[in-house]
Amino acid sequence: MTFDTKKLAYLSVFVVSLFFTVITLANSQSKIQIFNVAQNTFWFEQGNPNALHQIYVVAEPNCSACHYFYNSVKPFIAQGQLKIRWIMVAFMKPSSLGKAAAILMSENPAAALEENESAFNNMMEIGGINAIPSILSDIKGRLNANLNFMKTFGFHVTPIILFKSTTGKIEIMRGALPQNIIYRFINVIGKY
Numbered sequence: 001m002t003f004d005t006k007k008l009a010y011l012s013v014f015v016v017s018l019f020f021t022v023i024t025l026a027n028s029q030s031k032i033q034i035f036n037v038a039q040n041t042f043w044f045e046q047g048n049p050n051a052l053h054q055i056y057v058v059a060e061p062n063c064s065a066c067h068y069f070y071n072s073v074k075p076f077i078a079q080g081q082l083k084i085r086w087i088m089v090a091f092m093k094p095s096s097l098g099k100a101a102a103i104l105m106s107e108n109p110a111a112a113l114e115e116n117e118s119a120f121n122n123m124m125e126i127g128g129i130n131a132i133p134s135i136l137s138d139i140k141g142r143l144n145a146n147l148n149f150m151k152t153f154g155f156h157v158t159p160i161i162l163f164k165s166t167t168g169k170i171e172i173m174r175g176a177l178p179q180n181i182i183y184r185f186i187n188v189i190g191k192y
Contacts (some may be wrong), residue, residue, distance in 0.1 A: 031170040034153050038087065038162050039192070041149050042142035046110035047083035053189035058087045058150060058160035061099035061127035066159045067120045068176040070113075076186055085192075086113060089147045089158065098131025101139050105132065166190040 038056045053076070059066040076082035088104055090096035099116065106112035112129060119128020150160070161173040165188050177185055 031172055034172060035162055035164075035170045037149060037152075041087045041146050042104070043085040043087045044104070044109040045083060045085050046113065047077040048080035049083060051081055051083040052191070053081055053163075053186055054083045054085075054191045055161055055163040055189055056085045056087060056192075057162075058089055058146070058155065058158055060089050060092050060096060060158045061103060061116050061129065062092045062096050062125055063158045064120075064122055064125045065157070065176040067117055067122070067127075069159045069161075070117045072177055072179060072182045073186075082186060082189070086110075087146050087149070088143065089150055090143050091147060093126070095126065095131040097135065097140070097143065098133060099127050099129050100143055101135040102129050102132045104139050104142070105136065164190045164192060 035056075038058075041056075043056065057066075057069070059070075073082055073084070077084065086109070088100040090100040103109050103112040103116060116127040116129035120126070121128065150156075150158075155174065157174055159174065159176065161171075163171055165171055168190065171188075
């Protein structure tokens with residue numbers, strides 16, 4: 001079997017752009033505003049508190065791209081290199097709200113997120129954690145506020161990745177990262 005390298009190169013660019021899109025905003029002031037608002041959303045942390053690389057990720061419990069991203073960065077979290085502040089939202093499926101609430105209402109939200117991801121059903125695009133039927137109004141309000149954060153800034157898909165680069169520049173991306181560039185991505189992330 002032979003491959004046309006030119007076609008393969010175009011396909012690679014298409015796949016990368018499909019999974020990973022850097023958001024280009026008109027001015028850096030907009031990125032700063034979005035980042036500042038993200039810091040005040042309802043989030044939980046996962047990873048080494050002193051990790052050299054720290055990011056915010058807006059995620060949905062039934063999102064297959066979020067699941068792919070989670071699995072891509074999991075080794076960096078386990079090695080203590082990456083800390084993530086997860087901003088959970090719920091909009092994809094009727095079970096999303098109950099699953100996001102189950103994660104947030106858990107005594108250990110990072111462990112609950114791991115449960116969701118380890119039992120994720122890719123064929124059905126459904127997270128593995130059981131949705132809770134009765135959601136505290138406070139949690140429902142926080143999830144709605146997180147969703148409003150997404151809507152306010154025109155984000156329509158998850159994951160959304162926000163971080164300061166090692167040079168201090170704020171970057172915002174959406175979509176999962178292809179495995180072949182994840183290592184380069186991690187190395188350009190600084191601290192909040």
